[in-house]
Amino acid sequence: MSSRWADTAEDREHAQRLKAEKAARKAAKEEARRRREAAAAPPPTPPTKKRRTNPSSPSASSNSATTTSTTATSKPLRFPAPEIAACRHVDTYEPLNRIEEGSYGIVSRARDTETGEIVALKRLKLERETDGFPITSLREIRTLMAARRCEGVVGLREVVMGDSLKDVYIVMDFIPHDLKTLFDDMPEPFLLSETKTLLHQLLTAVSFLHSHWILHRDLKTSNLLLSHTGQLKIADFGLARFYGDPRPPLTQLVVTLWYRAPELLLGGTTYGPEIDLWSCGCIFAELMTREPLLQGKNEIDQVAQIFQLLGVPTEESWPGWRAMPNSKGLTYPKTQATVKNHLRTRFPLLTAKGVELLDGLLKMDPKQRWSAEEALSGRGKTFWMEEPRMKRREMLPTWPSKASGEKRRKRGSPGAPVRGDAPVLEGNLEVKGLFDGEEEEVAGAGFALRMGR
Amino acid sequence: MVSILSNPLATPSQLLANQTEADGVPSSLSKSLLWAGSTLIQSAGILLRLPQTTIATAIVLLQRFYLVRSLRSSPLLDSVHAAVFLSSKLTEHPVKPRSLINVTTYLQHCPSPSPISPVSDNEQALQDPDSYFVSEHEYYAQRTRMLDTEAEMLKAFGFQSWCALPYTLVLNYAQALDCLDESLVRRAIAYLNDALMAPSLVFLTHQPHMLAVAALYLAARSEGESGGGSAKLPEGWWEVFDVEREELGFLVAVFEGAAKFVEEQTGRWKRRGGKGVPWDLEALEEELQFHG
Ligand SMILES: Nc1ncnc2c1ncn2[C@@H]1O[C@H](COP(=O)(O)OP(=O)(O)O)[C@@H](O)[C@H]1O
Ligand SMILES: [Mg+2]
Numbered sequence: 001m002s003s004r005w006a007d008t009a010e011d012r013e014h015a016q017r018l019k020a021e022k023a024a025r026k027a028a029k030e031e032a033r034r035r036r037e038a039a040a041a042p043p044p045t046p047p048t049k050k051r052r053t054n055p056s057s058p059s060a061s062s063n064s065a066t067t068t069s070t071t072a073t074s075k076p077l078r079f080p081a082p083e084i085a086a087c088r089h090v091d092t093y094e095p096l097n098r099i100e101e102g103s104y105g106i107v108s109r110a111r112d113t114e115t116g117e118i119v120a121l122k123r124l125k126l127e128r129e130t131d132g133f134p135i136t137s138l139r140e141i142r143t144l145m146a147a148r149r150c151e152g153v154v155g156l157r158e159v160v161m162g163d164s165l166k167d168v169y170i171v172m173d174f175i176p177h178d179l180k181t182l183f184d185d186m187p188e189p190f191l192l193s194e195t196k197t198l199l200h201q202l203l204t205a206v207s208f209l210h211s212h213w214i215l216h217r218d219l220k221t222s223n224l225l226l227s228h229t230g231q232l233k234i235a236d237f238g239l240a241r242f243y244g245d246p247r248p249p250l251t252q253l254v255v256t257l258w259y260r261a262p263e264l265l266l267g268g269t270t271y272g273p274e275i276d277l278w279s280c281g282c283i284f285a286e287l288m289t290r291e292p293l294l295q296g297k298n299e300i301d302q303v304a305q306i307f308q309l310l311g312v313p314t315e316e317s318w319p320g321w322r323a324m325p326n327s328k329g330l331t332y333p334k335t336q337a338t339v340k341n342h343l344r345t346r347f348p349l350l351t352a353k354g355v356e357l358l359d360g361l362l363k364m365d366p367k368q369r370w371s372a373e374e375a376l377s378g379r380g381k382t383f384w385m386e387e388p389r390m391k392r393r394e395m396l397p398t399w400p401s402k403a404s405g406e407k408r409r410k411r412g413s414p415g416a417p418v419r420g421d422a423p424v425l426e427g428n429l430e431v432k433g434l435f436d437g438e439e440e441e442v443a444g445a446g447f448a449l450r451m452g453r
Numbered sequence: 454m455v456s457i458l459s460n461p462l463a464t465p466s467q468l469l470a471n472q473t474e475a476d477g478v479p480s481s482l483s484k485s486l487l488w489a490g491s492t493l494i495q496s497a498g499i500l501l502r503l504p505q506t507t508i509a510t511a512i513v514l515l516q517r518f519y520l521v522r523s524l525r526s527s528p529l530l531d532s533v534h535a536a537v538f539l540s541s542k543l544t545e546h547p548v549k550p551r552s553l554i555n556v557t558t559y560l561q562h563c564p565s566p567s568p569i570s571p572v573s574d575n576e577q578a579l580q581d582p583d584s585y586f587v588s589e590h591e592y593y594a595q596r597t598r599m600l601d602t603e604a605e606m607l608k609a610f611g612f613q614s615w616c617a618l619p620y621t622l623v624l625n626y627a628q629a630l631d632c633l634d635e636s637l638v639r640r641a642i643a644y645l646n647d648a649l650m651a652p653s654l655v656f657l658t659h660q661p662h663m664l665a666v667a668a669l670y671l672a673a674r675s676e677g678e679s680g681g682g683s684a685k686l687p688e689g690w691w692e693v694f695d696v697e698r699e700e701l702g703f704l705v706a707v708f709e710g711a712a713k714f715v716e717e718q719t720g721r722w723k724r725r726g727g728k729g730v731p732w733d734l735e736a737l738e739e740e741l742q743f744h745g
Binding site for chain 1: 460461
């Protein structure tokens with residue numbers, strides 16, 4: 001009897017040891033991953049490293065730019081943790097030129113007076129805020145901070161303040177181009193090999209964001225920056241936020257109209273990362289033509305244009321789409337022409353695999369839409385393997401940077417949605433008229449695609 | 454949710470140079486006030502039906518703030534409001550300023566719902582609903598101060614509002630060790646909640662994984678002592694989770710002391726003849742005179 005008990009105890013101990021070992025292996029793997037990530041991370045930003053809060057001075061601004069000692073005190077920490085340290089003053093940066101006034105902030109180029117480095121400063125618009133520091137700006141800063149380690153995301157350096165508490169700036173690495181402005185300067189659209197380089201980087205960065213539970217919610221060409229070395233960086237996290245599982249109800253008022261996924265246009269509130277992939281599909285097309293793919297004049301026109309290009313959804317192609325809040329009022333003709341997908345004809349020179357990828361990203365049913373992972377290494381994989389191969393980043397052409405200059409061009413595209421009431425597609429809106437006589441135009445409107453390497 | 458950021462931590466020099474104490478507030482009073490502020494957050498959070506992550510985040514924000522600011526220049530009540538308001542946005546459970554200020558006013562005046570509520574020796578006055586009525590004028594004054602303090606907080610942290618918490622880690626670790634058991638987890642969470650209130654500010658000095666391990670260690674030990682489902686954990690299991698024996702020893706001592714501290718504090722403000730916690734600067738000055 002007693003020996004039986006001993007056995008059991010021993011067994012149990014053995015089992016526990018095995019479990020602990022398993023846990024140890026798991027933890028070691030996790031640790032190695034964290035190390036890799038930490039190694040891939042850019043070196044700590046100058047301010048966090050150099051700045052040291054002078055403990056005897058309660059004033060935040062007085063201790064900022066002065067002390068630069070690095071008297072690292074020994075701490076039992078394996079990963080460098082940031083210190084709790086006050087904002088520096090925006091005076092640390094010498095303004096050079098304004099880059100762009102967007103919907104939420106004002107971006108300018110500036111020089112770090114301590115290191116001489118060129119940075120981009122984005123001033124947050126807080127004047128009209130009555131509910132304290134806006135939750136959207138908190139999200140912008142937090143998501144950018146969380147994604148700092150991703151090379152496909154613009155590097156956040158720090159947040160600085162001016163004299164007033166309403167004067168807040170995000171300090172980022174300066175990246176000379178955004179794709180939208182670049183299109184205006186390019187005599188020709190990108191080659192397919194170049195398009196691949198950019199799209200692959202975009203999808204890789206999006207995959208990073210989604211694997212860290214970040215939704216960007218405003219992917220479009222003006223929010224994609226391009227470095228001199230051909231590195232694409234996602235910027236403008238002004239609408240980004242963390243999401244969870246189960247999906248919380250979220251505002252529909254996200255994503256600039258032309259890049260907005262159908263489930264958003266039709267009033268869905270429990271959307272997820274798929275909306276970013278729809279935008280990637282639109283961007284893919286735009287990289288090849290320099291023209292935004294779907295340029296609706298308003299929400300209903302945007303829906304009409306989507307249906308025109310991809311066909312009106314059916315119960316098979318998008319089960320349950322009729323139950324979406326905004327699709328109830330839609331009437332549309334059901335002819336051959338309206339259910340046909342025109343991607344092929346619109347991009348006659350794109351390879352079959354390319355069309356398949358584009359179609360995967362532009363699936364109207366979010367459940368069927370490809371994830372970034374799928375597009376990179378799942379069903380999309382062959383596209384990356386086939387000819388023409390991706391160009392190396394450094395081999396992308398270079399252009400003079402408008403952002404470094406004095407003047408910027410005016411934008412001809414709608415801006416990111418501003419906070420307010422979500423639009424409702426009201427009443428019996430006739431989508432039909434929009435198809436009349438346009439069938440020919442769509443079919444014949446294939447944009448030429450320059451092939452080559 | 455995968456946390457990809459480490460929490461910003463207090464430096465030893467920041468911990469040594471307590472701003473409030475440098476400003477002439479005795480250490481024990483300073484610690485007690487921070488506890489009172491944290492307790493007000495906890496109680497208000499419960500009344501506002503905020504999740505524990507929102508509450509704990511607010512307490513950590515309050516502690517980070519007073520690491521670099523003095524209670525004598527930044528009034529406790531305004532900081533409590535700002536911490537809850539900010540945390541509610543950070544954790545995506547935004548509260549309305551009106552509800553928040555109503556609730557804290559109620560807790561300050563009505564006897565006994567919270568450890569920091571006044572004692573009821575002045576029953577009549579305290580039970581008078583007028584005493585916790587917030588006039589329009591008073592509301593706007595408090596709201597303005599709250600919003601200013603919120604901006605001050607963000608400035609003081611350099612906008613590093615990241616605040617990973619150990620609560621879900623406790624569950625993950627218990628599961629990994631195959632000792633996921635309701636009473637064990639409940640004990641561990643209770644240890645964490647006490648430690649959150651402790652004056653040694655372990656949430657500012659240690660990353661969440663260490664706190665989770667210490668809580669689990671103590672919970673398993675007291676489970677064992679009370680004879681309940683004593684899951685014997687493998688030797689040195691904490692190393693699997695990247696915690697060294699010395700660190701664990703330190704945290705265990707702090708965690709054990711925390712419960713006692715919390716108990717003492719509750720007595721402290723309950724004893725004082727109905728005057729209660731000095732929430733604003735004026736009351737603090739009065740309290741200092743009484744002390745001095
Ligand atoms: N880090 C940066 N470096 C260079 N230019 C930038 C940077 N960030 C933004 N810009 C430029 O400023 C524009 C607006 O910035 P963005 O963050 O998108 O603000 P908004 O929310 O106002 O759209 C971008 O389209 C880009 O041209
Ligand atoms: Mg933008």
